[in-house]
Amino acid sequence: MGFYFASDDDEVALQSSGAAGSADGFAEGVMAPEDELEGVDIPEAVAAGAYIIEPFDEDKLMVNGVELTIQSKLADLRNACGFVKLSQSGGKDRCYKRTVNFLKQQQLELIDAVAHRLDTNLQRDPNAPPLAEAPNDKEVQKHNLTHLPYKPWCPACVSYRARADKQTRDNQTAASSVPCISFDFAYTKSMSDQEGEQVGTMVALVYIDSQTGFLGCVPVRCKGQYSLMVQELVSFPQLLGYTEVVCRADNEPTARQLLKLVVDTRLRMGLPTRSSTPPPYSHGNALAENCIARIRGLTGSLMFSLFEKLNMKFSTNSALWSWCMRHARWLLNRYAPYRGATPYELVYGKGYAGSICQYGEPIFGFVRGPNKGDASWRRMIFLGKVEAQDSFVCFDGDNIVLTKSVRRVATSWKSHLGFYVSFKNASWEFKTGLGGRVVPTKRAKEPIGSSFSLPREPFKVQPSIR
């Protein structure tokens, strides 16, 4: 144990530390009787600095500098009881016994404390963060659809959102009877593995409704793409069913300009609208800033997951990032409850029941050609869903297409690498308005990577996840 008693007081030793008794007793206990002891006794070593604890003498006590025995005066014995905060009732015997028991107990506690301290002097317990273990494959597959909520066993979640997703609501605006739409710009930059690639920063307009927490996010070509941003911000309150709103932005010049355009457009439409900007240098737009962190974090997780599947990274130059950001906000609205309800449930009054695929997943989408015989399932990659019609937004190797039906097929994502590499159709080239229409604003044939080839034999086709 590391400490020694000055004499063999067995009772104290056993009670105090649970240590084995004398050295002889120990030897008897573990050695077979037929084994003979050889050699000479090794003298008992007393370590330097060992704690020596005097045995307890019951016949003579020392309390507050006064020596006491059973023969001492009753007044002295009572004083002693009072000094150690014990009852002073009873005669000499009871007072003395009470004091003895108390001091004995105190010494045992001291021995325990010393033993414990010596123990902790000799060892240091390492702490490790809990090892997160992934659940079964089915659970992992389900989690990969949304990466919501944050899971400590998921590398994609940990990489981008190790501080978890904390949702805040602006109490000041939530308390107001008029809903407040706050917006701000999110800047995202991510490098690829390619050396020397000039990577631009992706800009996205992010907005949130203070009352339901419903999020909006529109990646834009540049901060000057006002028409798209105004259109989105004007239709956002309509989706939520609001007539009167307060629009809030911070004091940055582009944000102020956008705020003015939105308010003017709404007023011209006869919709009561007020604007609000926080005082300079304040953090009055914290709600929008929190949304940006949540959307950016989930976007990171979704992209990380895609890169792991492809064993290849794409920088923010890739159009994959823009659709991913849109999809992240779409997922947060439907799968991230706050105080018991998701923003989608608050807005639509029902839970979301549609089906989804993993972001960037190779799937088969149903398309109808100009002729009756043209309807077919074609290979595509999943990019998200549109707000109202619940259609799937996919990339078919040439164009962005909308389809109502998809089939998930167990397949190697890497064999579709051509899709990802040739994908240049950034989301801001399309009017992905809340009405659910995705209208190509630019039509251009893009090359298809050579690794892409249609299946020769029928594939095992699974229904999409419900």
Ligand SMILES: [Zn+2]
């Ligand atoms: Zn995850």
